[in-house]
Amino acid sequence: MKKYIIFLLASLLILLFFFSSESGKSILVNISHKSDSLKNYREVKKAEVIEMKYQINKHDSEWEKELTPEQYKVLRERGTEQQFSGKFYKNHETGDYICAACGNLLFKSDTKYNSGSGWPSYWEPAADSSVVLVEDNSFGMTRTEVICARCGSHLGHVFDDGPNPTGKRYCINSISMEFDKDTAKKGK
Numbered sequence: 443m444k445k446y447i448i449f450l451l452a453s454l455l456i457l458l459f460f461f462s463s464e465s466g467k468s469i470l471v472n473i474s475h476k477s478d479s480l481k482n483y484r485e486v487k488k489a490e491v492i493e494m495k496y497q498i499n500k501h502d503s504e505w506e507k508e509l510t511p512e513q514y515k516v517l518r519e520r521g522t523e524q525q526f527s528g529k530f531y532k533n534h535e536t537g538d539y540i541c542a543a544c545g546n547l548l549f550k551s552d553t554k555y556n557s558g559s560g561w562p563s564y565w566e567p568a569a570d571s572s573v574v575l576v577e578d579n580s581f582g583m584t585r586t587e588v589i590c591a592r593c594g595s596h597l598g599h600v601f602d603d604g605p606n607p608t609g610k611r612y613c614i615n616s617i618s619m620e621f622d623k624d625t626a627k628k629g630k
């Protein structure tokens with residue numbers, strides 16, 4: 443009788459071990475499936491956005507040839523330039539800020555203000571059609587990414603702590619832009 447109970451307990455333990463390792467396995471499989479499908483979903487979505495929305499579609503290898511490594515890192519790999527390092531952070535001249543990748547008009551100097559953030563800041567884009575806003579959940583934060591509406595390049599992020607009249611702060615990397623100085627207004 444005692445032997446029988448020991449045998450039963452041993453069988454139970456073996457069964458428990460078997461089931462726990464099996465469920466462990468299936469959880470792992472599920473997680474990897476989930477991340478795979480999310481990854482695929484993101485890639486498909488990105489490809490569709492590029493194909494459907496942007497006038498200028500270039501292969502990464504083309505962008506790599508046309509842009510400097512620093513520009514490529516920010517514009518095409520969604521990087522961020524170092525705070526207070528950008529060439530336009532303290533630019534107070536009158537003119538237009540255009541996309542460094544495609545020349546699209548992005549921001550005008552009369553909406554630029556000093557946010558103290560260390561990046562050029564604007565309270566409004568040159569036109570609603572200048573940029574595309576996309577939810578960005580990278581680095582465990584929910585932010586709104588600002589993208590060039592013509593070529594899909596990464597420009598920066600927009601936040602809700604800007605000044606009047608919009609209350610928005612378009613926080614943009616200098617390296618994502620070129621400055622087109624308004625020579626007509628020069629000297630005024």
Ligand SMILES: [Zn+2]
Pocket residue numbers: 541542543544545546590591592593594595
């Ligand atoms: Zn562009």
